Amino acid sequence: MYPIVLLSVLGIVVLFLGFMKSxxxxxxxxxxxxxLALASNFIDWNQGKVLYFYEMLAVNNLTLAFNAIVxxxxxxxxxxxxxxxxxxxxxxxxxxxxxxxxxxGAFMIIGYEHLIMLFVGIEILSVSMYILTGSDKSNLxxxxxxxxxxxxxxxxxxxxxxxxxxxxxATGSFNLTDIQSYVSIQGxxxxxxxYAGLLLLLIGMLFKVSAAxxxxxxxxxxxxxxxxxxxxxxxxxxxxxxxxxxRLLSHSFxxxxxxxxITLAAITVLTLLVGNIIAVYQNSFKRMLAYSSISHAxxxxxxxxxxxxxxxxxxxxxxxxxxxxxxxxxxxxxLVSKKKALEGQVDxxxxxxxxxxxxxxxxxFVLAVSMLSLAGIPLTAGFWGKFFVFxxxxxxxxxxxxxxxxxxxxxxxxxxxxxxxxxxxxxGDIGKIRIAPFYRIILVVATAxxxxxxxxxxxxxxxx
Amino acid sequence: MMQQTPPIxxxxxxxPLQSYLILSTALFVIGIIGVLTRRNAIVxxxxxxxxxxxxxxxxxAFSSYKSDASGQVFVFFIMAVAAAEVAxxxxxxxxxxxxxxxxxxxxxxxxxx
Numbered sequence: 084m085y086p087i088v089l090l091s092v093l094g095i096v097v098l099f100l101g102f103m104k105s106x107x108x109x110x111x112x113x114x115x116x117x118x119l120a121l122a123s124n125f126i127d128w129n130q131g132k133v134l135y136f137y138e139m140l141a142v143n144n145l146t147l148a149f150n151a152i153v154x155x156x157x158x159x160x161x162x163x164x165x166x167x168x169x170x171x172x173x174x175x176x177x178x179x180x181x182x183x184x185x186x187x188g189a190f191m192i193i194g195y196e197h198l199i200m201l202f203v204g205i206e207i208l209s210v211s212m213y214i215l216t217g218s219d220k221s222n223l224x225x226x227x228x229x230x231x232x233x234x235x236x237x238x239x240x241x242x243x244x245x246x247x248x249x250x251x252x253a254t255g256s257f258n259l260t261d262i263q264s265y266v267s268i269q270g271x272x273x274x275x276x277x278y279a280g281l282l283l284l285l286i287g288m289l290f291k292v293s294a295a296x297x298x299x300x301x302x303x304x305x306x307x308x309x310x311x312x313x314x315x316x317x318x319x320x321x322x323x324x325x326x327x328x329x330r331l332l333s334h335s336f337x338x339x340x341x342x343x344x345i346t347l348a349a350i351t352v353l354t355l356l357v358g359n360i361i362a363v364y365q366n367s368f369k370r371m372l373a374y375s376s377i378s379h380a381x382x383x384x385x386x387x388x389x390x391x392x393x394x395x396x397x398x399x400x401x402x403x404x405x406x407x408x409x410x411x412x413x414x415x416x417x418l419v420s421k422k423k424a425l426e427g428q429v430d431x432x433x434x435x436x437x438x439x440x441x442x443x444x445x446x447x448f449v450l451a452v453s454m455l456s457l458a459g460i461p462l463t464a465g466f467w468g469k470f471f472v473f474x475x476x477x478x479x480x481x482x483x484x485x486x487x488x489x490x491x492x493x494x495x496x497x498x499x500x501x502x503x504x505x506x507x508x509x510x511g512d513i514g515k516i517r518i519a520p521f522y523r524i525i526l527v528v529a530t531a532x533x534x535x536x537x538x539x540x541x542x543x544x545x546x547x
Numbered sequence: 548m549m550q551q552t553p554p555i556x557x558x559x560x561x562x563p564l565q566s567y568l569i570l571s572t573a574l575f576v577i578g579i580i581g582v583l584t585r586r587n588a589i590v591x592x593x594x595x596x597x598x599x600x601x602x603x604x605x606x607x608a609f610s611s612y613k614s615d616a617s618g619q620v621f622v623f624f625i626m627a628v629a630a631a632e633v634a635x636x637x638x639x640x641x642x643x644x645x646x647x648x649x650x651x652x653x654x655x656x657x658x659x660x
Contacts, residue, residue, distance in 0.1 A: 199624055206628045210635050217639050226643045230652070233636050234591055238582050240632075241598030244625060245575050248605040248618075252568075255613050257621065 084135040084142060085123035086150060087190050090116070094183035101176020113161050113179040120186070121154045138258070139197040145395055146194040149326045152399070153189050156318045156406045157182065162525045163414055164311055178218060182315065185211030189323035193330075198247050198257040201327060205243070205291060208320060209236045215312040216304060228307025235290070235300040243287025249280030263335040270338060278342060284331070285343070292324035294350050294384060295357040298377045305373035310420070310431075313369070314413040317376045318406040325383050329398055333390060340390065347388045352487050354381035359491040362498050368416060369431040371498055372409065375457060378495060379405050385488055386472045389479035397471035400543055404464035404536060408456040411529040412502075414522070415450045422516050433501050437511025446516060447506040449526045456533045458499040459492050464536035471540075559611040567608035574601035588640050588650040592633075599629050 093116040100109055124147055127133055132143045161182060164175075184207060191204025213236065217229025251257060253276040254265040266273060286297065293301040305313045336343060358378030365371040379401075386397040416431065419439065423430040440447035456465035469492065476485050518526075536543055552558075574597055581594025603622045610618025644650055 199621055202621075203624060203628060206632065210632055213635050213639065217642060220642055221646065223646060226639075226646055229639045230588060230643055233639050234582070234588070234595070234652075237592070237595045237632060237636065238598075241575075241578065241595050241602070244599060244602035245571075245605070247621075248571075248602045248609065251606060251618055251621070252609040255609075255615060257617055 084133075084140060085126050086120040086154070087140075087187050089120050089123050090183045090187050090190075093119070094180045094187070097183060098176055098180040101174070101180075106175055109175050109179055110161070110165060113183065114158060116183065117154060117158045117161060121151065121158070124150050124154065134196060136200075139200050140191070140194050141196040142194055145399070146326070148399055149193045149322065149402075150190055152322055152403050152406060153186060153193070153319050156322070156410060157186055157315075159407075159410050159525050159529060160311065160314050160318070162521055163314075163410075163417065165519055165521060178215065181211045181214055185215075185315075186319070189319055192323050192327040195327065195330065196259055198250070198259075201331075202240075202244065202247065205288075205327075206240065208323065209240070209291065212236075212312075212316055212320065215315065216308040218312065219309050224307040225309060226307075228304045231300050231307075232304040239287045239290030239297070242283050242290070246280045246283025246285075246287060249276050250284060251280075253277035253280060259331070259334045263338075266336060267338040271341075273339065281336060281339075281343060282346065285328070285347070288324065288328050288331070289350060292321055292328065292380050292383075293377050294380050295354040295377065296350075298354070298357065298380075301377055302370055302373040305376065306367065306370045310369065310413055310417045313373075314410055317372070317413075318409050321376065321380065321383075322402040322406060325380075325387065325398055325402060329387050329395065332387060333394070337390070344388055344390075347384065348481070348484060351381055351384040351388050352484060354378070354384060355487055355491045359494045363494060365498070367432050368435065368502060371433075371502075372412060372416075375495070375498070376409070378491065379457075381491070382469060382472050382488065385481075385484060386475050388484070389476045389481055391475045391478040393471065393475040393478060396544065397468075397475045400464075400471050400536075400540065401468035403543070404456060404468040404533070407529045407532050408453040408463075408465055411449050411526055411533070412453040412457070414526050414529070415446050415453070418446060418516050418518060418522075419513070422514070433505045434509075434511075436502055436505040436513075437509040438513050439506040439511075442513065442515050445523070445526070446518070449530050450506055451503045452530045452533055454499040454502050456537070458496045460496075462534070462537045464533045464540070466537060467540040556611040556614070559608065564608060564612050567604065571601040571605040571608070574598075574604065586651050586653050588643070588652055591652065592636055592640070596629065596633075599625060 097109065097113055100112055127142045128147055129144065132141055134141055188204045188207030188211065191200050192208065195201040195204060213229055213233045216232050217225055219225035250262065253274050254262045256262060290297040305317060355378060358374050358381055362371050362374035362378065365374060383398060383401055386394045386401065419435050420429065420431050423435055452463065456463035459465045459469040473485055473488065578594045578598035578601060581597065582591050585591050585594065603625055606618040606622050610616065640650055
């Protein structure tokens with residue numbers, strides 16, 4: 084609850100700081116506010132389940148851990164924005180303010196107890212994202228991405244709302260606990276309206292986390308948006324979205340598991356196939372990362388579908404590993420493509436990394452570790468993420484789904500290693516890239532975390 | 548003499564719940580078809596609003612049949628949030644119109660796999 088209140092107020096403070104002549108105070112202030120929010124997040128730690136805002140928001144250790152992942156990712160991403168305040172047309176105060184507000188939406192959908200909270204939270208998160216996607220106003224690609232994201236997002240919201248209305252009609256309440264007690268009393272005898280409502284609500288939410296067949300907006304939007312906001316979308320929206328889906332299904336709809344798991348299993352397998360196979364054919368690194376984010380949605384869906392006691396840990400660890408690796412991959416891409424853009428050509432393809440290792444060994448190493456982690460190679464956090472996810476599927480006995488997932492992660496190795504091969508084995512004259520000290524620290528810390536959690540995943544469970 | 552009007556829930560309940568369900572489902576489907584077939588960004592946007600209003604109608608009908616106010620409260624939230632969404636959406640459409648002088652979505656083909 085505290086980070087929600089704090090960031091709502093501090094977001095407005097950031098907007099006012101934008102009136103000052105000197106823009107240089109904005110970045111440190113935003114980072115400080117994020118640290119404050121992270122500190123306030125842990126006031127409720129180990130208090131058990133606490134309800135706030137007239138029982139509309141629940142707080143427990145799980146939601147706090149998700150909040151912390153979101154805040155840490157946001158801190159890293161904001162720290163990497165150094166430099167865009169120097170651009171002439173950029174309005175850094177507005178962007179930082181909107182980023183802080185969007186985090187409020189993320190916290191709301193992580194801990195909602197009432198469907199109004201879910202709806203308002205998703206809207207805060209998505210409307211902020213529409214603005215940030217279109218923030219490069221004179222760039223046609225950014226415009227197109229913003230319009231596509233907006234139309235598809237609003238469409239998904241409409242579907243989701245109709246689903247909520249039907250759920251309300253069937254159960255007579257928006258409260259997750261009331262819905263749960265209705266479903267467990269009725270058992271399999273619940274009315275068909277409830278089934279339809281649940282399906283529409285799930286479709287709306289799966290749209291937001293870009294699961295196939297509702298993924299078609301993802302590559303275009305991720306490709307067209309400014310890279311820094313693509314990073315924001317692919318980590319924070321995904322983490323919060325999966326926390327929300329998991330909360331809905333595990334909290335309210337476990338009694339009718341036999342109804343929804345088949346649908347979700349089909350969507351999972353389709354997401355894995357589509358994400359991984361189309362990613363192979365991409366030439367743009369940025370677009371490949373968009374498809375990779377679809378495929379990671381598939382792995383996370385395996386954990387949600389199996390819904391075993393391990394699931395919450397698996398989702399938590401997986402989203403942390405995925406977020407850190409994605410942030411460092413996009414961080415390297417931003418540096419390289421900025422260097423290329425200064426030389427007069429925007430290049431976000433694999434070829435942009437050619438010869439990276441020769442003069443920029445640090446960047447090449449960061450890129451390699453993040454790719455290994457995304458591919459799920461042992462000794463990185465991504466491996467243990469996949470391990471926990473697959474473990475929860477085994478517990479539920481979904482072995483056939485596991486076979487698909489393992490095959491698809493083998494496919495994944497191909498396209499992730501293309502970036503490593505480009506960086507280490509291909510020839511190219513990329514020149515020395517200057518990295519700001521703070522940027523360097525963030526990249527090193529992200530890489531260190533990936534390796535640390537890869538060597539000792541137990542640390543994470545001890546923290547919990 | 549003013550004619551005595553019955554309270555609003557009773558007026559709503561004069562029509563069976565099933566009719567509301569059918570009407571709002573029809574509106575919802577019309578909205579979906581509009582989104583999928585139209586080429587003009589504004590018309591797509593109007594179709595989305597139609598979907599939202601279908602949900603609003605359904606919520607009102609259920610809320611009055613169940614004599615429970617929370618459904619109507621939800622409708623207020625939907626209307627407020629939809630207004631915010633309209634503000635951002637129209638701004639995006641204006642931005643595109645400034646750059647391309649058209650709002651036909653067929654024009655959006657810079658990004659393809």
